[in-house]
Amino acid sequence: MAEEKKNEVEEELEETTDNATEEIDIPEVSEVEELTSKFNEMEDKFLRARAEIANMSNRNKNEREQLVRYRSQDLGKKLLPAIDNLERALATEVNDDQGTSLKKGVEMVLESLTVALKEEGITEIKAEGEAFDPNLHQAVQTVAAEDDVKPETVVNVLQKGYQLHDRVLRPAMVIVAQ
Amino acid sequence: MAEEKKNEVEEELEETTDNATEEIDIPEVSEVEELTSKFNEMEDKFLRARAEIANMSNRNKNEREQLVRYRSQDLGKKLLPAIDNLERALATEVNDDQGTSLKKGVEMVLESLTVALKEEGITEIKAEGEAFDPNLHQAVQTVAAEDDVKPETVVNVLQKGYQLHDRVLRPAMVIVAQ
Structure with a gap:
């Protein structure tokens, strides 16, 4: 299994060495995963906040109308x-x-x-x-x-x-x- | 130059094959940059939304008080x-x-x-x-x-x-x- 993987990577390597003059800084997978998870979490917080704004706006409009009425x-x-x-x-x-x-x-x-x-x-x-x-x-x-x-x-x-x-x-x- | 790079990568490969049973998905640097930038943008949107909620809450409290008064x-x-x-x-x-x-x-x-x-x-x-x-x-x-x-x-x-x-x-x- 380890051997098989190695061959696969070597094959990929053949294809990529052509533009290997670019600095290849290999980030860890966990960094991307972590960032993605952080992003999703933040997006979720944002969407909740936006929903809360819509709710507050409706609620306040109703309250104002009732107060005036x-x-x-x-x-x-x-x-x-x-x-x-x-x-x-x-x-x-x-x-x-x-x-x-x-x-x-x-x-x-x-x-x-x-x-x-x-x-x-x-x-x-x-x-x-x-x-x-x-x-x-x-x-x-x-x-x-x-x-x-x-x-x-x-x-x-x-x-x-x-x-x-x-x-x-x-x-x-x-x-x-x- | 391309040959040199290849050797370097091969050396690294030797070191990493021990835990190569893990799926190694090599992310591009730009993916991390992009994710970081997306996260920052989303965080900014969230912070603005949170500030808006605080503003709305104060504004509505004042409006209600004025309406009652x-x-x-x-x-x-x-x-x-x-x-x-x-x-x-x-x-x-x-x-x-x-x-x-x-x-x-x-x-x-x-x-x-x-x-x-x-x-x-x-x-x-x-x-x-x-x-x-x-x-x-x-x-x-x-x-x-x-x-x-x-x-x-x-x-x-x-x-x-x-x-x-x-x-x-x-x-x-x-x-x-x-």
Whole structure:
């Protein structure tokens, strides 16, 4: 086996001696193997890093979108009692010009608040006359369904509910026909 | 010259044939050089990718913090006219119980709005009695400074200003003593 190998190498030698004037520095095989392995390892690290960059980029884009989409959730939620109170104030009967003027002012404020909330994606949850939906409505009372009302229908709203896009900020408090 | 080289190689061959059972694949020098260069290039790409990951991570953290810190800027700004109107409504004189009750309701609403805005970092800009600051105050009128008032002092506020943390949502409209 050793002899056979020797002959093979000698044959190769005959072919290569023609340009043997070049300095032949024979590197060890292990050097190439080592380099190849190091290269593959580094390439693998690079590819992982590149994938991580793509992932981070997508993740951050989504996070930013979510933050912007729901940015008014906290302030919006805190405004709901103010809106309730304005609506309650508007239910007050007034008897004179001053009262009427005050009421008109309150109406304008309520209108501007509602518009501001709507622009941020906060809208009233539809309730009266709608089919009862436990995700949007909170039943606080049930009544027997009359002839012209289907069962499981909201017949009265005790407190308005609000949602920010698809998120419920506060469910509507309702009376349901059964 | 070619003959000399051949002898040298043959001598080496004698020494190596002992372990010639191993496959001897003689790599060219250029292969090592090429691999080294490829490795360095890949390492460079990897290091750049790693730096980019660190940069992205910092950038995104900052962006998120900014988005959260100023998230209520748009809704907050839109609420300012509502607050102005509520304050104007409260300036109305009332003569009877209904008016008083309505006014009390409006006061509560104004209070709850102010608290909600404050919790989001929106506060009234200090103006009356302060040194005039063109970043915070908009002078709409000047008056001669009286004896007990320093020049360039805000003596009257025509419309309240508001800021969200360090950002001015609306400057205060003021009268300045000169």
